[in-house]
Amino acid sequence: MNKFLDAISAKLLSLANVLGSNRYLGVLRDAFMLAFPITMFGSIIVVINNLPFFSDNLKGTLYDLLGNGQLATMSIMTVFVVFGIGYYLSKSYNVEGVFGGAVALSSFLLLTPFHTQTDGGETVSNVLSLDRLGAKGMFLGMITAFIAAELYSRFSNKGWQIKMPETVPPAVAKSFAALIPGTLTLSIFLGINAIVTGVFNVNLHDVIYQVIQKPLVGLGSSLGATLIALFFVQLLWFFGLHGQILVNSVMDPIWNTLNLENLEAYNAGKEVPHIISKAFMETFTVGLGGSGMTLAVIIIMAFVLKKKMYRDVGRLALGAGIFNVNEPVIFGLPIVMNATILIPWLIAPLIVTTLNYSVMALGIVPAPTGVSVPWTVPVFFSGMMATNSIMGGILQLIDVLLVGIIWYPFLLVLDRQVDPEL
Known part of the structure; x- marks a missing residue:
């Protein structure tokens, strides 16, 4: 397993260097x-x-x-x-x-x-x-x-x-x-x-x-392309590379254009044409605790897991996590190169994004209006601001709960692997 991860890491590092150094x-x-x-x-x-x-x-x-x-x-x-x-x-x-x-x-x-x-x-x-x-x-x-x-x-x-x-x-x-x-x-x-x-x-x-x-x-603006982009964000982060910067450098022109088209339609009193946009990505992915939607992970670590080392990391990361800064948990849990939690790290954002897209496509929750909400605005408030509806905030709370459900069994495995004295 370690050899396999090392091989993937080498390939992704080479790709990241090419993208990161591109003028x-x-x-x-x-x-x-x-x-x-x-x-x-x-x-x-x-x-x-x-x-x-x-x-x-x-x-x-x-x-x-x-x-x-x-x-x-x-x-x-x-x-x-x-x-x-x-x-x-x-x-x-x-x-x-x-x-x-x-x-x-x-x-x-x-x-x-x-x-x-x-x-x-x-x-x-x-x-x-x-x-x-x-x-x-x-x-x-x-x-x-x-x-x-x-x-x-x-x-x-x-x-x-x-x-x-x-x-x-x-x-x-x-x-x-x-x-x-x-x-x-x-x-x-x-x-x-x-x-x-x-x-x-x-x-x-x-x-x-x-x-x-x-x-x-x-x-x-399609769900499929968005899920592919999110998958690579998660995969790059797993190997310690800033997936958000690398993937967004390619996708931001498209997402920002979608955002502007939404805003123009919204201001004209028309129906917002796109679900996927920069505001959607900021609010309903990064806005749930940072890359990987880790606010729920931090809460579980801080208040549910039994080992002191995880509780300490969770409580130290909680303040930053509320404002969607999650480097403390990415490198403190750690998430990087931790094969035990690779599955929830990869699939949770994909499942949650599919849910969010679906409920917006059905009209249950309005799509983001095109307003740019700072990615550091906490959960619930950013969802309301982005959609101009309380339903956006409620959807974010449901997202956090869903992420917690997906992660919980894997975090329990981590908790049991640690020496009881730690």
Whole structure:
């Protein structure tokens, strides 16, 4: 058994090293984290504007007064992600990040139609549609930002810059240094937009959305793909690798896009289109005690198991576990490389996620609205905030109970394996 686990560990460690050292996945992760505090502010505004005990008139008044708090943050999340990708990718090439971010954002806007259609079919010019800056433009924004920052950085590192005397203020010198690389990069994207719109009479937003984003989002919103992602999160953690970071670096663009589409539908008074989303993953997986949903495990260790060593670890981990930080139990039980509890560690999240998906698909519990709830918000409260319903909180409590039932026999085996004096 140990040889088998060692062999798997070596393979997964190699995979983790590849993913962890990948420049583009790291940049993408950092770009989403750049947008996190801004979108969190917008989520708070959405929660305030839509508290279930408010009347429709009061909600309307609050939206008129506070609605820009959401429109200027979550609704244009793609803008922040694009700038973040340009910034961090340029920095990774030792190029001035601010200019890389600005060029990436401008390149994205060059590909964005500055017109929209009203419900009556009338075309309004010289305006930007919010959906192009939000969920619908997310994948084009990411692709454009990576290419633009790559081009800008390569042009800069080739020395295609205007060098200013040392007596010139640094801010002015940096602006002139960015002039030629920025102009070349923006010219390329302006030419692409001219060809696509002039020759093919389409825009890249619609092309990327239909060809790439829509199929990927459809796949990522399925229960099967979600369970596969969760399985690898659990498996990587078992071998001591941060499964959440490694898997999320691949899945976050899809889950965040699903989240934005949910929020846009919710704000428009329509039915939320997706069950799986970033809010679902944060609230109904990590939000149950951290990766692996270990709050129930900590409670059983602290108050049910008989061996002092487990009770001590459980009670020490309880405070952090309430706020979904579970490294103390992952490395203190330990869960890492502990074959006795491999089965519940792998299957509990899969069973609970299937349950949650099913009850939401049946309409028993509403799906998350798209509001971003901090993953450190305790069980019950985060479920209510994410779904705007007390049923979300109740479902989380049921989840914790179910995890406890799955884990209990295996924890008893662990308890009996330990020297009675410990």
